[in-house]
Amino acid sequence: MESCDFLGLLKEGGHLSAAPGMVQEGLLEQVEGTTIMAVRYADGVLVAGDRRATMGNLVVYDRADKVLSIDDDTVMAIAGSPSVAYDIARMLEMSVQYYRRSQLQRLSLDGKLRTLSRLLRQNLPMAIQGIGAVVPIYAAYDQDAGESKIFFYDLLGAEFECVDFCTTGSGSNIIRGALYYQNRWGTPLAEMAEEQAVETVLKMLETAAEYDTATGGFRETARIFPQIMKVTAAGLNKVSEDEMAALYEKA
Amino acid sequence: MLEEPYRWVEAINNRREYLEDQLSAGSPVVGMTYAGGVLLLTTTPGPRKLFEIYNEIAFAAVGHPADIEKLRKAVIDIAHIEGFNLSARDVTLQRLVSFGIGPLMKAAFDEIFRSPFIARVMMAELDPVEGGDVFYTIDADGSFAQGGRVAAISGSEKSARAMTAKLGEVDGALPLQEALGAALQVWGLGRLVLDSEEGQEPSESDVREFLKDGLQGLKVEAAVLDRERSVKSKFNLLTEDELPLAAYIGA
Numbered sequence: 001m002e003s004c005d006f007l008g009l010l011k012e013g014g015h016l017s018a019a020p021g022m023v024q025e026g027l028l029e030q031v032e033g034t035t036i037m038a039v040r041y042a043d044g045v046l047v048a049g050d051r052r053a054t055m056g057n058l059v060v061y062d063r064a065d066k067v068l069s070i071d072d073d074t075v076m077a078i079a080g081s082p083s084v085a086y087d088i089a090r091m092l093e094m095s096v097q098y099y100r101r102s103q104l105q106r107l108s109l110d111g112k113l114r115t116l117s118r119l120l121r122q123n124l125p126m127a128i129q130g131i132g133a134v135v136p137i138y139a140a141y142d143q144d145a146g147e148s149k150i151f152f153y154d155l156l157g158a159e160f161e162c163v164d165f166c167t168t169g170s171g172s173n174i175i176r177g178a179l180y181y182q183n184r185w186g187t188p189l190a191e192m193a194e195e196q197a198v199e200t201v202l203k204m205l206e207t208a209a210e211y212d213t214a215t216g217g218f219r220e221t222a223r224i225f226p227q228i229m230k231v232t233a234a235g236l237n238k239v240s241e242d243e244m245a246a247l248y249e250k251a
Numbered sequence: 252m253l254e255e256p257y258r259w260v261e262a263i264n265n266r267r268e269y270l271e272d273q274l275s276a277g278s279p280v281v282g283m284t285y286a287g288g289v290l291l292l293t294t295t296p297g298p299r300k301l302f303e304i305y306n307e308i309a310f311a312a313v314g315h316p317a318d319i320e321k322l323r324k325a326v327i328d329i330a331h332i333e334g335f336n337l338s339a340r341d342v343t344l345q346r347l348v349s350f351g352i353g354p355l356m357k358a359a360f361d362e363i364f365r366s367p368f369i370a371r372v373m374m375a376e377l378d379p380v381e382g383g384d385v386f387y388t389i390d391a392d393g394s395f396a397q398g399g400r401v402a403a404i405s406g407s408e409k410s411a412r413a414m415t416a417k418l419g420e421v422d423g424a425l426p427l428q429e430a431l432g433a434a435l436q437v438w439g440l441g442r443l444v445l446d447s448e449e450g451q452e453p454s455e456s457d458v459r460e461f462l463k464d465g466l467q468g469l470k471v472e473a474a475v476l477d478r479e480r481s482v483k484s485k486f487n488l489l490t491e492d493e494l495p496l497a498a499y500i501g502a
Contacts, residue, residue: 006331009328009331009332010332010335013337015332015334016259090335094331097484098327101302102302102323102324104299113347
């Protein structure tokens with residue numbers, strides 16, 4: 001049978017760049033540090049991330065996109081080396097498209113999760129050398145189950161499903177506790193309507209930015225807003241900057 | 252014996268005859284523009300005949316199903332590798348035809364000890380802005396032609412010519428439902444000409460009469476490249492609900 005594997009096709013044609021043989025530690029300072037998070041709320045899942053890219057103590061870029069749509073109903077948020085992360089997102093997006101077009105059916109959610117896992121595993125040599133580690137959060141609307149789901153991965157490509165929320169990146173430890181507190185003693189995240197959930201996410205990102213230099217905060221003068229994507233039965237929808245501006249004004 | 256030039260020409264001619272014969276039963280495919288983009292229409296006893304290749308590129312063919320699959324897969328591979336290495340904007344129909352499927356079919360046709368592709372192909376490309384939609388037809392010997400704002404492929408040259416002439420009279424900016432009706436009439440004409448190689452060209456009333464019972468056991472298949480679709484992929488295979496056949500046939 002003809003192959004339906006886009007990664008295999010790239011490999012066959014020699015289109016994949018090979019991992020470097022050896023990189024000496026300290027030669028390359030990598031761009032990393034961020035806060036990305038996903039929470040389950042009443043209508044589905046919110047996936048959010050700050051916009052800052054750093055290298056050591058330098059801010060490299062303040063408008064990085066870390067929440068990337070893969071197809072009509074799945075989104076990936078990235079923490080780690082942007083170069084590798086963008087490549088992985090691109091390969092994943094193309095793999096899903098390629099599968100649908102060549103096989104005349106959609107790739108199942110399990111199939112997409114497995115593909116991402118393979119991509120991360122493939123990146124292992126880079127990750128071990130400390131220059132290309134990527135730790136993504138993956139959120140999707142599961143057509144079969146009829147609900148939105150959140151998954152996170154470790155460096156080796158193992159996948160875990162989160163029940164209520166998850167965060168990764170350098171600022172994640174700062175807000176994990178706050179999210180737990182909110183979920184346990186405040187209004188549970190799963191019961192929040194969209195506006196309240198978006199407001200909570202914005203507050204969490206600001207908290208992370210307060211204590212983690214690698215996480216960028218909201219800057220009104222430059223109109224730099226975090227990115228928030230809704231993953232629901234209606235597909236993917238961005239929370240607009242105007243909506244966020246209104247919430248910041250209220251807060 | 253094939254070292255003699257005469258024998259070679261004879262072998263190629265035999266091949267042409269063989270292909271004409273094999274393709275003669277092929278159900279015509281109609282390609283035209285409409286108000287929202289590009290429309291493709293054909294009929295099939297079962298297997299799908301209209302396919303998505305890339306974001307703005309569609310594919311249709313008459314011929315042997317296994318050969319059609321091989322060609323479709325080959326074009327999808329080329330398009331996706333190009334899209335991955337460069338960008339989606341660089342995947343253009345002109346390049347896919349001139350450097351991809353055209354030479355591929357020509358090479359198979361010339362290798363007289365192996366089977367050629369028993370297929371005639373039509374490909375369409377949507378211009379995201381408007382007005383620049385492109386059609387190509389590729390014959391079994393690999394010769395290709397750009398078709399302006401309409402295109403037709405069929406089991407015989409004569410049938411395709413009659414269809415193309417008829418399509419020239421149709422307004423290229425009809426609303427979808429009207430365009431579907433017009434396309435079905437053109438398909439009917441192509442089918443009638445194919446079935447009665449000799450004699451006069453069928454009149455419009457002949458076509459209407461024929462469509463009333465000529466569609467039994469066949470499924471009408473129509474697909475659009477819809478400029479208004481908000482997602483990257485503009486291809487949409489119309490469902491049965493979107494194809495109220497009775498309205499077009501006037502039954």
